[in-house]
Amino acid sequence: MSDLLARLRDLIGPTHVLSGTDAAAYGREWTGHYHWTPLAVLRPATVAEVSAILRLAHETGTPVVPVGGNTGLNGGTYAEGALMLSLARLNRVREVNPTARTVVAEAGVVLEALHGIAAEHGLAFPLTYGAKGSAMVGGFLSTNAGGSNVIRYGSARALCLGVEVVLADGRVLNLLTQLHKDNTGYDLRDLIIGAEGTLGIITAAVLRLVPAPVAYGTALLGVESLGVALDLLNRVQAATGGAVEAFEYMPAHYMARLARLRPELACPFHPQPVNVLLEIATTRAGDDPSTLLEEVLGAALDAGQVAEAVIATSEAQRRKLWQMRESAAEITFTTPDLVDCDVAFPLDRLETFLHRMTARLATIDPGAEELVIAHLGDGNIHYTAYPTRTDPALNDTIRAAVAEEAVALGGTFSAEHGVGLSKRATMAAHKDPVALDVMRAIKVALDPKGILNPGKTIP
Amino acid sequence: MSDLLARLRDLIGPTHVLSGTDAAAYGREWTGHYHWTPLAVLRPATVAEVSAILRLAHETGTPVVPVGGNTGLNGGTYAEGALMLSLARLNRVREVNPTARTVVAEAGVVLEALHGIAAEHGLAFPLTYGAKGSAMVGGFLSTNAGGSNVIRYGSARALCLGVEVVLADGRVLNLLTQLHKDNTGYDLRDLIIGAEGTLGIITAAVLRLVPAPVAYGTALLGVESLGVALDLLNRVQAATGGAVEAFEYMPAHYMARLARLRPELACPFHPQPVNVLLEIATTRAGDDPSTLLEEVLGAALDAGQVAEAVIATSEAQRRKLWQMRESAAEITFTTPDLVDCDVAFPLDRLETFLHRMTARLATIDPGAEELVIAHLGDGNIHYTAYPTRTDPALNDTIRAAVAEEAVALGGTFSAEHGVGLSKRATMAAHKDPVALDVMRAIKVALDPKGILNPGKTIP
Incomplete structure (x- = not known):
């Protein structure tokens, strides 16, 4: 054991092998649902160091649990007695190519940083959710994270063209293509994405950027039922040519809890049974999404379909409407x-x-x-x-x-949110048993010693 | 051997087990590049029959090569001495859900039939290419086919939500989700898509439909260089909010060959070094894509960027411009x-x-x-x-x-186009060796006897 830690210190430097109290901060999920004592926390800075760690772990049969921003909700980074491998120091943006609309980012780059990099080039990286200030590339790909803009841009998977992965035995799998079309054999990229670190550790990715919206139209609506809300969604999609970026439901009881815990974010009108944060965005010069929104919502108000509506008239108002939604995790995990x-x-x-x-x-x-x-x-x-x-x-x-x-x-x-630890029993109860068998066969093929994030995803 | 065929006749009926001269028609690729003599051609009509065939093939170690429309170009259906399993009779459309914008189609449904089904509901299935009258669901998913609309809608993979797959040993893997978000374990769907029938045989799929364009704007342009054409592409995308559905390049020598072999489809103007079929489509009521196109192209003509331009003013003219492009395979494989x-x-x-x-x-x-x-x-x-x-x-x-x-x-x-037989040597020379190892490990895990489309994809 102490021999293992000594060898790890040799590999990546003693200051980047944390143990005892230094490691304790890594021993919990932020929700407080899971606690553990890792064997040590490793903070490599390069792919070569990650590879060296895994070669050693493989040789010694030591479990390794990768961790990025640690913003998950299912115990996916639970690491009792295991080595925790933090990707936080692999945080280089290796390349930005505005013409090809791609960015090559290492696993430790924070989601919000990607937003900033894209914006510098008049582009957008559309994946977004409450934890964006902490969540990292490796984590959002390993969990195939979603968030608020999936309706228009898809989940993390849809925004990733290529990945670099360190396998269980330390070999580096290079799938860093920047191409939109590449049919050279099995789709290993998508197998790794969403595998929660059980098949390999993502160290870098080629991510897609999209044209930045020219303008947003953002509104908070109150309607009487989900049926009415969904009908409205279809109308807005048709009227805007599919420009809906977000359509987020907050029922009256959510608004009540928000008013209690974050009074400054209370609903600006008397909460209806169904309250919806609606955002549309246009990428065509000259389009005015707020006017578009006024037209569609005006007609819906006149028809009595919408009971209440507030359209943001400034970026500050837009941000405030979004904070109502993005406080969800904070007001949930109390x-x-x-x-x-x-x-x-x-x-x-x-x-x-x-x-x-x-x-x-x-x-x-x-x-x-x-x-x-x-x-x-x-x-x-x-x-x-x-x-x-x-x-x-x-x-x-x-x-x-x-x-x-x-x-x-x-x-x-x-x-x-993925499976992690908390949904393993549900996987056993409801997932197609043939699919579970295939998953197990692939797991054994790629990680025969079972050292990668053991006990997660597969029941 | 004759015992095997007798057992197969018992399983799916004697008229659907073709051998000798009846099977000979299946023994070639349409290009004439590959010829073979299959052991027999099987035409099952149900998933249960496909499953029974594979159980028997697995038990006896008999190779099985799946075939759909047989429109491939790389020897992917080469089947010397193997059982060819035709999916043509699995051609039911199991369900159309216009509200959810999905269709559940069996592997033998022809691509063009999907276009018709979508159109009946005011929707579109946007995958399209020259072989659309013969190509089938199982084939276009197994090869992750592309075609002319990938720029807007992605390849076949992007249009598929779920698959049903018969594994090498006959077990049925049910991944027929209709959901846009489903993070329950490894992404087996995308592993099967593009695997060219080497990991399992696709028997059905859930496919995404999209809103049918309200109107198209279609033009043939002549410009002096690829650089000018790509600059024009960016301008059209910006002016239309990303409405480009197709941007197809036909150089002067292509136009010359077309004029010789299909004189009725000759270029309507003196071919330029770079000729482009451009199509935009709008889904927003009231938009007029032809006018949009006239504005953008008019400015480009005035600036001398575009030398020649013809905008289709009728559906017949639009079809004729498309035939110029879609004759590519016919005038290539002479x-x-x-x-x-x-x-x-x-x-x-x-x-x-x-x-x-x-x-x-x-x-x-x-x-x-x-x-x-x-x-x-x-x-x-x-x-x-x-x-x-x-x-x-x-x-x-x-x-x-x-x-x-x-x-x-x-x-x-x-x-x-995929790998098939013709690009195996190229795979060996250029594919990441670690990726090849991982592919082999997965192949062995899912098809330990190597009976599924042997010799394809993996060098």
């Missing part, structure tokens, strides 16, 4: 006694799910509270239950009920 | 003595490649001719050489030279 679920559905099934779940929760734990926030345009609901007592078995019952209702309605029990 | 390559580049390297290749071909085989046609907006060039003599070794030398020049310029030797 206690470790909660069950957070991440489900998705065909759009026409959302309302049924919420009705069924409310009724079912009341039978499982009368008095338990719900909190819902949704990427409505993607059919993706973040459903959180607050049980009335601290009881892990109760939490498991609720989690299983949510997954069961989701799958029964043609949905998924894991939309964008 | 002789088996040719070397057809499918390379892609960062857009700014295309011109350098073409200059270098012309010079290099002249040194390898003075007098050899070239034919170029390109999906210019994707950086994808179909480069064909016609050597002066029939000599397989000469063909290999030319093929190797094209790949070498492509890779040297940061490009790929296989953009959209």
Whole structure:
């Protein structure tokens, strides 16, 4: 053991091998749901160092858990007795190519930094979510993160052209293509993306940039039901030629919790049953999205379809509307006694799910509270239950009920947060058993000693 | 052997097990480049029958080569002594969901039929290429086909939400999700897509539909250089908010060959060095793409950037411009003595490649001719050489030279046609050796007896 740490210190320098109290800060998920004691925390600065660490780990059969911004929600970086490999020092932007609209960024580059780099060139990197100030390239690719702009630009996977990966035995797999078309064999890139560090450790990626919107139109709407909201979404898409960047659902109980915990972000009108943050953006010179929005929403207000509407008239107002949405994680994870679920559905099934779940929760734990926030345009609901007592078995019952209702309605029990530790039992219960077998076969083929993020993703 | 065929006849009915002369029609690629004698041709009608065939093939270690429309160009369906498994009778459209904008189609559904089904619902399935009247779902997914609309909608992969796959041992892998977000484990869907039938046989897929364009603007342009054409592409994208659906390059020598072989499709103006088929489409009610096109092209004509331009004023004219482009395969494959390559580049390297290749071909085989046609907006060039003599070794030398020049310029030797048989040597020479090892490990994990499309894709 001490021999292993000594060899690691030789490989990457003693100041970058943290142990004891120095390592303790890495031993928890920010939600407080998971705690662990890592064997050590390693902070390599180069791909060669990552490769050397994995060669040694492979030789000695030592488990390795990669970690980026550590903003996950499913215990994906739980590392009891394992080496934690932080990618934070691999944070170089290797290349920006505004003509080809690509950026080659190392795994430790923070999402918000990518936004800034793209903006410098009049472009955008559209992936965005609350944790953007901490989340890193390696993490958002390993979890195939989603966020608020998926409706227009897709998840992380859709924004990645190539990856560089260190395999379990330390070999470097170079898939750093900048090409949009490249049919040379199996799609290993997409196999690694979303594999939560269990098949290899992403050290760099080629990411796509898109034309920066010329202008945004942002509004907060109050309507009476999800059905009305979805009808409105279709109308706005048709009227704008598919310019919707975000369509985010905040029910009245979300607004109430926000008003209590972040009063400065309280809803500017009397919250309706369904409140939606709508943003459209245009990339064509001369288009005026706010006017477009006024026209569509004006007609909907006149028709009585929309009860309340506020259109942002300044960037400050736009930012404030977004903060209402982006405070979701902060106002959700106020206690470790909660069950957070991440489900998705065909759009026409959302309302049924919420009705069924409310009724079912009341039978499982009368008095338990719900909190819902949704990427409505993607059919993706973040459903959180607050049980009335601290009881892990109760939490498991609720989690299983949510997954069961989701799958029964043609949905998924894991939309964008990934599997990690917390959804392994759900994977075992609901994932196609043949798919699980294939996953296991691939895992064994690529990581025969099982050292990469052991115990995650595959039940 | 005869015992095997008897068992297959029991499984799927004697009339659907073809052998001898009945099977002979399946024993060639349409280009004439590859010929073979299959052991038998099987025409199952259901997933259960495909599964039963593979169980038997697995038990007996018999190679199985799947075939759809057989429109490939790389020997991907070469099946000497193997069972050919035709998916043509698995041609049901299981479900169309216009609200969710999805269609669930079996592997034998023809691409053009999907276009018709989408149109019936005011939607579009945007994948399209010359072979659309024969190419089938299973084939275009197994090769991750591209075509003329990739610049806007992506390749086949980007249009597929889920697949159903029969594995080498006959088990059915059900990944038929209709969801846009589904992070439940490894991305097996994208592993199967583009694997050319070597990891499993696709029997059905969930495909994305998109809003049908309200109107098209289609033009044929003549300009003096690729640089001017690419500058024009950027201008049109900016002026239309990214509405370019196709940007196809036909050089003067292509136009000359077209005029000779299909005189009714001759270029309507004196061909310029660079002739481009440009199509834009709008999905926003009230937009008029032809007027948009007139404005942008008018300015470019006035500035002397564009030498010649014809804008289609009727659907018949539009179809005729498209036929000029879609006749590419027909006017290319006029002789088996040719070397057809499918390379892609960062857009700014295309011109350098073409200059270098012309010079290099002249040194390898003075007098050899070239034919170029390109999906210019994707950086994808179909480069064909016609050597002066029939000599397989000469063909290999030319093929190797094209790949070498492509890779040297940061490009790929296989953009959209896939690897099949014809590019295995190129894979061995240029693909990352670690990637090849990983591909082999996955192949062994999923098809341990190596019965699925043996000898393809992996060198």
